[in-house]
Structure formats: C-alpha cells, structure tokens
Amino acid sequence: MSDIKAVNQINFDYNGKHYCLEYNREAVKRMEAAGFKPGESGTAPLIELDMLWAGAFYKNHRKESSRVIEAILEKMKDKVKLLEALRTMISETYNSLMDDEGDEGNVEWTATI
Amino acid sequence: MDGDDLESEPSDDSEPKSLAEIFTDAFPYYLAMGMTYDEFWRESPSLVRAYRKAFEIRRANKNWELWQQGVYIYQALRCAPLAVGFAKDAKPERYPDRPLPLTEKEAKEQEEQRERENFFAYLKRMEAESERNRKKLEKMQKQEVSENGGD
Numbered sequence: 001m002s003d004i005k006a007v008n009q010i011n012f013d014y015n016g017k018h019y020c021l022e023y024n025r026e027a028v029k030r031m032e033a034a035g036f037k038p039g040e041s042g043t044a045p046l047i048e049l050d051m052l053w054a055g056a057f058y059k060n061h062r063k064e065s066s067r068v069i070e071a072i073l074e075k076m077k078d079k080v081k082l083l084e085a086l087r088t089m090i091s092e093t094y095n096s097l098m099d100d101e102g103d104e105g106n107v108e109w110t111a112t113i
Numbered sequence: 114m115d116g117d118d119l120e121s122e123p124s125d126d127s128e129p130k131s132l133a134e135i136f137t138d139a140f141p142y143y144l145a146m147g148m149t150y151d152e153f154w155r156e157s158p159s160l161v162r163a164y165r166k167a168f169e170i171r172r173a174n175k176n177w178e179l180w181q182q183g184v185y186i187y188q189a190l191r192c193a194p195l196a197v198g199f200a201k202d203a204k205p206e207r208y209p210d211r212p213l214p215l216t217e218k219e220a221k222e223q224e225e226q227r228e229r230e231n232f233f234a235y236l237k238r239m240e241a242e243s244e245r246n247r248k249k250l251e252k253m254q255k256q257e258v259s260e261n262g263g264d
Contacts, residue, residue, distance in 0.1 A: 093158040
C-alpha cells in the first residue's frame, strides 16, 4: 500500500524502505539531456512512463539501482494515474516559475503496489 | 529578397525552448532574488514562489523607506533658511521631533502621546497659575493686615 500525493511528491514503502519521489530542475535537465521531451505527442506512453519514473528517483534516491527502480514500477498497479501524477509533478518544475499558485491545488492519490 | 525570406524555413530560434533552457534563462533572476544554486536546481521546484513573494515584500518595504526618506528631505528643505528666504512672510517649519509613523497604529500611539504631553503641559501651566494666584492672595492679605493694623 502506498500514498501517492501529486503534485509534488510520491511517497511509498518498498521492501522495508521508504521512498519519496519528486523532481527538481536538475533532474529535468538531465532527463532532457538523455532524450526525454516533456509534452511531445509522439512519445509512447510506456516509454514516457519509464523515463518519468526513473527521473523521479534522481532527487532523493539517485543511487538506487535501475533493477530496483524497474521492479517497483512493475508492481505499481494504476499506471495510468501514475503517469498522470508524474506528468503533473514534472510540470510543476516549470509552472512554479510562471504562476503564483500555492499548494492548494494539489491532488492526493492513493495507490497500491 | 523579402519573398525568399518569407518562404524560407523557420530558424532554430522559433523552436520551442526546452525546459532546461527555460530554467537556465530564469536562473539569474532568482540568483538576484537571493536564491542559491542548490535551492534553484536541487530543492523543491515550488520554492521559487516563496522567493518571488519575499522579493515583492522586500521591494515594497524598500519603496516605503524611499518614500519616507523623501518626506524627511522635503521637511528638511522646508526648514532650511535658504528655501524660506524666497517667501516674504514665510517662517521655517520645525523639523519633526520624532520619526514619521509607519502604521496607523503608530500614528495613533504618537497622537495619544502628543495629547498626554499637551495635557501635562496644561496641568503644569494651571499649577503655576494657581501658585501665582496663591502668592498674590497672600500678598494682598498681608497688605490688608498691615493696613488694618495701622488704623
């Protein structure tokens, strides 16, 4: 069981370890350098999900192995909502520069692993 | 030719910027607001909102200070004999004896303090007046006694 709190963070426990997934601007910069193009319509959702998922580990869990990162993603049940949450989170890195909104608009989401 | 320019392919400049480019462009502005490299690139993205808000507050405070300084300079110029000299019957104005109030509360407190000071000054004047009257009365009484004694 895990709590997914969009827009800023996704928190969950896996194999006795707590994970807090979030983006920072450095992560987004590195993701783009690796070929990720946010909002590009041609990207297949599963490829987009893989990249967004891996990028969300950069800020707090950058030393986590790709094997574990992939394994956790594999166990995530509602991948459509997960993709939506990750998209919202990554857009916050940009939106926060442009608007004056606070955190009132955050959506809370509970998902199971 | 102009026509050729219109038909040519759009230049690279017209391509939408990547997020990394947008962040890099915005970064110096946030440095100017006091944000550090780590805060901008590595901390929570929403931190920039707090910095913008803080910047607005700092700017408003600075604006207030400049306005207040202007008031002081204006008052000082009105007190200056050179400025007063141009007007025939003008008298130099007194420079404020305390800082200008910054809030309505401060203004009210200053007004109350001024009223208290005026009241004490009035009491002192009354006391002095009553002392003068008492002495005057004593003098008259003594004079009266000495005149009656003379009869």
